[in-house]
Amino acid sequence: MPVKTLTRAEISDAIAESINFPRHRAMEILEQILEQMIVGLVKEGELKLSSFGSFNVRKKSNRIGRNPKTGKEVMITPRKTISFRASHILKDGVSRK
Template sequence: MTGTGKTVTRVDLCEAVYQKVGLSRTESSAFVELVLKEITDCLEKGETVKLSSFGSFMVRQKGQRIGRNPKTGTEVPISPRRVMVFKPSAILKQRINGQANGSMSNSDQAETD
């Protein structure tokens, strides 16, 4: 899957808050930074961040496993680590797939059940 849209940056988010909420550019920037910091802090503590109608950010623990160096074929241990996972909500899935509000296909319903 290749993305055809532009990449949205912090600056773009700050500008959107400035345009739509009416805060000053400085306040908009501080607001966006505060929200991102709160999300980051929660994830660092291992908490799940659930944004209604958007999705959930979760931290999962991955155990140690054996990997392979693709150039040499040598087995290399991959240490245990925490990874962040994003699970989109059913509403977000519908919107990005261009479906009308509330109408889910059978395959989408099976994924959310």
């Protein structure tokens, strides 16, 4: 079964419809929320959303990988990734459905 991608437009449309708000304003608010999430992750390295979960920036150190085509060893440079851990409330809500 293909995974459904929830777009920003769909989220802002749902917000606008549920609270009887102009669509363009709902989109502006959504964009500001997402921007603040990015700022929080960049500044603090973590972001916690109550009753939803927490996002954390993790640093991956350099390591040796292997090119699957040639089998040759390749140095993979250090990078940052984002991990997400769901709250118990979110997990419980999903398991009930």
